[in-house]
Amino acid sequence: MTDLYNFLDQHYKIAPTSKLALDEICISSSLKKNELLQNFGQTCKTIYFLKEGIARIFYLKDGIDITESFSFQGNIIARVESLFTGKPSQKAIQILEDAEIIAINATKLFKLYDTHHDIERLFRIIFEHAYVDTVNRIESIQFHSADERYKALLDETNYVQRIPLKHIASYLGITQVSLSRIRANIK
Amino acid sequence: MTDLYNFLDQHYKIAPTSKLALDEICISSSLKKNELLQNFGQTCKTIYFLKEGIARIFYLKDGIDITESFSFQGNIIARVESLFTGKPSQKAIQILEDAEIIAINATKLFKLYDTHHDIERLFRIIFEHAYVDTVNRIESIQFHSADERYKALLDETNYVQRIPLKHIASYLGITQVSLSRIRANIK
DNA sequence: CTATTCCTTTAACAAATGATAAATAATTAT
DNA sequence: ATAATTATTTATCATTTGTTAAAGGAATAG
Structure with a gap:
């Protein structure tokens, strides 16, 4: 739980008794590459913290696999469009690299x-910050070329190298062919 | 304040005493077309509710005016990237149609x-929903052509007709010339 | 270790959008 | 009402990205 508390403390510090209460609703587990943490159609009732590994949220658009977001070591991942509306999610969460996770039961939370x-208050603040990230991402998508977005992503995290190109392409909103071309131009 | 409470009640109902407390931190006012409700560089310390009128959040990118979002009658508008981080905002809020607003003092809130x-809790829920809208908007930007996005916007609200094309173009992430072309094709 | 499957690259062509410039239309200030 | 300013449309050409197809590489299962 230490990693999780480090993450939480960065946003807002809660009382020791509150930490104990949180402990009660958390479950740790391990997952292997390619496993689905959550499947399509389920209503999101869990918030995950990634102690280790890489995960992505994705969905199918006209049968094509689209990555909505990535999450890396030390961060949380949740399908907020379902978590905050109570509607079934059309998205799934997949493990991209063997992971150690902590599952927080959102209903109990x-x-x-x-x-x-x-x-x-802690989770309000966490999701406010996630909201701000999302607002900023819109600018990045809307006013930068695919080439610029790819370079920015490379700067942002060096986990990118470990993620299959096709997932990065759909995350950037372009085809794999297009991303491959962009990569070739960078060299 | 009735309009504001209708809006708030849709998200979460608060106690009458809490409404009184809210009253204390709200100020109503009128603004004319083209006035700036908030200017660049200020840290966002106010959340606005639009009783009447149209407003937009915009910023300058390489000197070019980009509309980030619109807000219409019955909704709130705030520069969350500043409100939730405490950093000065690089964005401004402008009135597009004569407006009646209620300003909520965020510091006091x-x-x-x-x-x-x-x-x-009420405001947590309001912003969670705004967050969900933003997540959904990313999909809209990333996986629909400019043409589709424009049509979707037309379906979404008929306020669009009243907003200058250039603001809609930048909101959609395209040039005005491009939007004008799209419009011509629709006819 | 090999065969199979999946992933990535390359190429050629098509479609969408951007950039620039100029003409027309609409709005605003005097 | 008129002039000045601002907004929108149209046209042409350039650039980016999409589409399709095929070939080469890498990963995985048996």
Whole structure:
């Protein structure tokens, strides 16, 4: 749990008793490459923290696999469009590199919000920051060429090298052929 | 304040005493077309509710005016990337049609969070929903042609007709020339 | 270790959008 | 009402990205 608390503390510090309450609703587990952490059609009722490994959220558009986002070591991953609406998610979460995760039961978490004001505040702040990241990502998508977005992604994280090109291409909103071409031009 | 409470109640109902506390930190005012509600460089410390009128958030990219979002009657507007980080905003808010607004003092609002748990919850939920809208918008930008996005925007709201084409073009991430061409093809 | 499958690259052509310039239309200020 | 400014359309050409197909590489299962 230490890694998770390091992450949480960065956003807002909660009382020791609140940490104990959080402990109660967390489960650790290991997953292998390519396993699905969550499948299509399920309503999202879990927030995951990645102690180790890489994961992605993806969906199928006209039968084509589109990566919505990646998550790396030390971050959380959740299908917020389902978590915050209670509707079934049309997205799935897949492990891209063997992972150690902590699953936070969101149903129980939301109940803890009633009794532990600081836990509600903590997660409010976490998701506010995630919201800001998403607003910034729109600018990146909308006003940069595919070439610029790829270079920016390379600068952002060196995990990129380990992710299959096709996932990066769909994340960037372009075809694999196009990304391959961009890569060739960079060299 | 009735319009504002209708909006707030849709998300989460707060206690009458909490409404009174909210009243204390709200100020109504009128603004004319083209006025700036907030200017570049200020840190965002106000959340606005639009009782009437149209507003947009915009910024300058390489000197070019880019519209990030529109807000219409019955909705709120805020520069969240500043509101949630405390950093100065590189964006401005402009009135596009004469407006009646309610300004909510965010600094005071955040203080109310400590004493009125339900107010914190209300705004948590409001911004969670705004976050979901933003996540969905990414899909819209990334996997639809400019033509499709324009048509979707037309379906979404008929306020579009009243907004200058150049603002819609930059919102859609294309040039005005390109949007004009798309419009011509639709007819 | 080999065969199979999946992933990535390359090429040729098509389609969408950008850039620039100029003409027309609409709005605003005087 | 008129002039000045601002917004929109149209046209041409350049660039980027998509589409399809085929070949070469890498990973995986048996």
